[in-house]
Amino acid sequence: MQVARLIPNMRDKKESVQPLTPIVSEERLTDDQLVSAALEGDDTAYKQLMDRHSQRVFSIIGSYFKQPDLREEIAQDVFVKAYFALKSYGKGERFDAWLARIAVNRCYDELRRRKRHPEMSFTDITDDEDTWLEGAVAKSAKETFKMEQGREVARDLAEKLLATLPADDRLVLSLIDGEDYSLAEVADMTGWTVGKIKMKAMRARRRLSETLGRLLDGRKTKRPVLTGK
Amino acid sequence: MNCNEANELIIAAKDGKPEDQSSAFKAHVKECSACSQLMLVSNIRQELVSSYSDEKVAVPPFFAAKVMAAINEKRNVPDEWTWIWQIARRMVPAALAVMVMVAVFTFGFSPNGQVQSVGQNDQGLISLSSEYNRSLVGTDGQSSIMTSTGDLPADSVLSTVMGINGGRTNNE
Numbered sequence: 001m002q003v004a005r006l007i008p009n010m011r012d013k014k015e016s017v018q019p020l021t022p023i024v025s026e027e028r029l030t031d032d033q034l035v036s037a038a039l040e041g042d043d044t045a046y047k048q049l050m051d052r053h054s055q056r057v058f059s060i061i062g063s064y065f066k067q068p069d070l071r072e073e074i075a076q077d078v079f080v081k082a083y084f085a086l087k088s089y090g091k092g093e094r095f096d097a098w099l100a101r102i103a104v105n106r107c108y109d110e111l112r113r114r115k116r117h118p119e120m121s122f123t124d125i126t127d128d129e130d131t132w133l134e135g136a137v138a139k140s141a142k143e144t145f146k147m148e149q150g151r152e153v154a155r156d157l158a159e160k161l162l163a164t165l166p167a168d169d170r171l172v173l174s175l176i177d178g179e180d181y182s183l184a185e186v187a188d189m190t191g192w193t194v195g196k197i198k199m200k201a202m203r204a205r206r207r208l209s210e211t212l213g214r215l216l217d218g219r220k221t222k223r224p225v226l227t228g229k
Numbered sequence: 230m231n232c233n234e235a236n237e238l239i240i241a242a243k244d245g246k247p248e249d250q251s252s253a254f255k256a257h258v259k260e261c262s263a264c265s266q267l268m269l270v271s272n273i274r275q276e277l278v279s280s281y282s283d284e285k286v287a288v289p290p291f292f293a294a295k296v297m298a299a300i301n302e303k304r305n306v307p308d309e310w311t312w313i314w315q316i317a318r319r320m321v322p323a324a325l326a327v328m329v330m331v332a333v334f335t336f337g338f339s340p341n342g343q344v345q346s347v348g349q350n351d352q353g354l355i356s357l358s359s360e361y362n363r364s365l366v367g368t369d370g371q372s373s374i375m376t377s378t379g380d381l382p383a384d385s386v387l388s389t390v391m392g393i394n395g396g397r398t399n400n401e
Contacts (some may be wrong), residue, residue: 043297048294062286072289079296080303136273146339158281161274177243177275178282205240207276209270216270
């Protein structure tokens, strides 16, 4: 009986509990204000900056690396580095662009550190990737692409192809063709000139097209001739 | 239009399809199988590159907390220069101690003001002293060293200084 009597009381109490006062004001502060607060030792402010920008940082890193652990490790490095470099952040500058620059540079370092596989032959691709290529040549790539499995296969094949590129070419190609950044934005992130970026993008496209062309030629010698229809 | 010009246009376009396709370009691609193949390959290439980037990447849980922990850890770790400075600070007294020990072993030291005997390792110094002794041999054939009490035979002076009696060290 007592318990039964207590339950409604507890429920009433639960409903009457006031929400906790937020530590950080609900008012949306600008990035510059949060940076100033972080520089004064307010860790909550830096956490807020992270909440705002971590998605973009992860997207940039994700366009180069697919392993979740590695992505997290790199992202962590980026935010730690950014924290200790906050003094160098110029007010009025876009914080997301500043952070993207740090992320791109960190990715570039990681790409340079990794072993490049300059050559790729038909024997390097799996049966699924071969089927995907067949579909792509038959101009049904879009349909193949829509399926989740097809997407995974395309990603694996893309990873192999991209691994044949030098780090700087891959960096530029992924940003321009993969992430749809403009030449000016890439120039801002990398510190390279627009002309240099254009040249690297062209070189990367040419190399990939040559490799892909060789793979397709390899298919033709192994498989019946494709009609493309 | 030749193949080189067409290739440049195809490669310059993201997906291998130039936006402004002139009639010359269209005509060339229609006739040239290599260029039309390059257009197809460029299109596949673009599909692959964008497929690699289009994956939605979720921020892992507790990411911000992990970063803050890493920042706090780094805050407490002194940087490289601090380490070097700390090592240097420890090295200075050690280096001074070594220098004092070298000086004591080289020049001798006695708390009561008397010159201590030299060890066997200082035979080189003794032979050097003998060389010096010989260089002081006067015209009379006797070596001598000028001291505050007048010229004394070099042998006796060196014996006193080096703690040698009759050409033998105290250790012997």
